[in-house]
Amino acid sequence: MVYKSLLRGLLPATCLLCGGTARAALDLCADCAAQLPTLDNACPRCAMPLADAHGAPCGPCLQRAPRxxxxxxxxxxxxPVRELVSRFKFQGDLACGRMLAGLLARRLAALPPARRTGVVLVPVPLHPARLRERGFNQSERIARVLAAELGLALANTLVRRVQRTADQKQLGAAARSRNLQGAFHATGCAGRRIALVDDVITTGATAEAVTAELFAAGAAQVEVWCLARAL
Ligand SMILES: [Zn+2]
Ligand SMILES: [Zn+2]
Structure with missing residues (x-):
């Protein structure tokens, strides 16, 4: 492991997408990096892409804002973000996770420092049985990169997944919320400003369920920081 990281420092890195020579500290070549689907204009509440950057919430968030x-x-x-996330989560390609988390760290580093100062990183937990199957929690890996890059505290024991739920993929938004009732339990969040770290936000049902628990445990503020937004 140490040997491999030493080599990483000496040899030019390889682009995770095309196999070409990567730029230092990103594991992507300049062309592949430039073609990534970045999310520049988005709703500040739910990260849904917007046509232009006006800083106001999207229509659905004005009607019913997330927690x-x-x-x-x-x-x-x-x-190719979908494929990179899949390599990370389902094939254990941790380099893909590090690269994507590095891009999120850059995005967060560009925000006003007050937005990050004192924030505690809380990864969305996996149920212990799922963790054993996968061997790692993808959200925790992302949070580790953010903690190192941004100098933030990582707290992965504040919230636990106490129920193993059915796969969310086939469910609509309302069914997802029902499916997640009682799935999480949080403690010791009094007065904390929390950034809930996840890989991909789809309907936001999981993030909403964890946020409700964090507030119930006394959190002062909860934001969601994630690699990618599904449309
Ligand atoms: Zn490339
Ligand atoms: Zn929105």
Whole structure:
């Protein structure tokens, strides 16, 4: 492991998408980096892409805002981000996770420092049985990169997944919320400003369910920071 990281420092890095020579500290070549679907104009509450940057919430958020105060996503969940996330989560390609988390860290570093100062990173937890299957929690890996890059505290014991829920993929928004009732339990969040770290936000049902628990445990503020926003 140490040997490999030493080599990483000496040899030019390889682009995770095309296999070409990567730029230092990103594991992507300049062309592939430039073609990533970044999410520049987005709703500040739910990170849905907007046509222009006016800073106001999107229509659905004006009607019913999510429980979390803001959502920041670095990328749109489309090609090739979808494939990179899949390699990270389902094939254990941790380099893809580090690269994507590095892009999120850059995005967050560009925000006013007051937005980050004193924020505690809380990864969305996996149920212990799912964690054993996968071998790692993808959200925790992302949070580790953010903690290192931004100098923030990581707290991965504040919230636990106490129920293993059915796969959300086939469910609509209302069914997702029902499916997640009682799935999470949080403690010891009194007065904390929390950034809930996730890989991909789809309907936001999981983030909403965890946010409700964090507030119930006394959190002062909850934002969601994630790699990508599904449309
Ligand atoms: Zn490339
Ligand atoms: Zn919105």
């Amino acid at each position: 979390f105060g803001a959502c920041i996503a670095a990328l749109r969940y489309e090609h």
